[in-house]
Amino acid sequence: MKPYSVPYSVLMVCMGNICRSPTAHGVLRHKAQALGLQDTLVVDSAGTHNYHPGSPPDARSQAHARMRGYDLSNLRARQIEDADFERHDLILVMDWDNLALTEALCPPQHRRKVRRLTEFCLVQDKPVVPDPYYGGANGFEEVLDLVEDACDGLLGQIKGGRLK
Template identity: 40%
Template sequence: MKNSLNYKEIKSILFVCMGNICRSPTAEAIFRHKAKQANLNLSLDSAGTLGAHAREKPDHRAIKVGNDKGYSFDGIKARKVIEKDFSQFDLILAMDEDNVRNLKKVARPEYHHKIMLFLDFIEGIEEREVPDPYYGGAGGFRYVVELIEAASDSLVGKLVESRTVNS
């Protein structure tokens, strides 16, 4: 990780993609599962930079691939990022560079430090963006799950470590 986050202070995370029906709800479902397993009490949500799918359930292919691996999408519905999200969440994790740019366009400058790429938490991989699987097949959704699992494992590990080191 290239920045100097204070992991101990992170209590809320927002996952963001474009439409909030594939990547970010998958990230929310996976991270929720892994955080619960690690006994982390965090406020988690997902949203999109566009509101075209507002109030819709996640894509059925994302749900299928996630459910097959034991992740629950219960209660997750698409919504658009709102101004309050930037003050409410400690960390805003975008799935790709376009999302980062779009978020920084609408966020006040004092919140820009909270906006990061989710895959930046995985060390030693070339991939920096979670690819949008919407126009592809099931293989794309499985790859998204693999990337999100790796980033989630890394971030959950850092959060757990921060809470046990100086507690």
């Protein structure tokens, strides 16, 4: 039995869980609340690497998210764990490396749950969410553009019952 009493759970995954995945976590959570889905959708995030356990999201990620109305301040980095594959209905990775690492960790019976976040984009046409960590402000804005688009597409599919 799933530990959550809600119908759908999404895990966002990047490398260190301080830039892209907490941004996606915060954006999806915010958009779900705006649609009144906060009681039917659980959102979480994790990293493929244990670089920053317990750390808040990168200050730049928080600042750019805040400028668009998203609060990431209560999120904390953690590494993906075995229980995540059972617990979550959908595991969305940010790039090809995270996809390969997550699939390698994932038990075969749960591999269908692992997908790229950008598969849900409605407008943007990029295969991955690029890592903004070593870049400038434009990188964090691009992450937000892609994440917002993908979260809109994802929520449309969830609301429409197209994801099981």
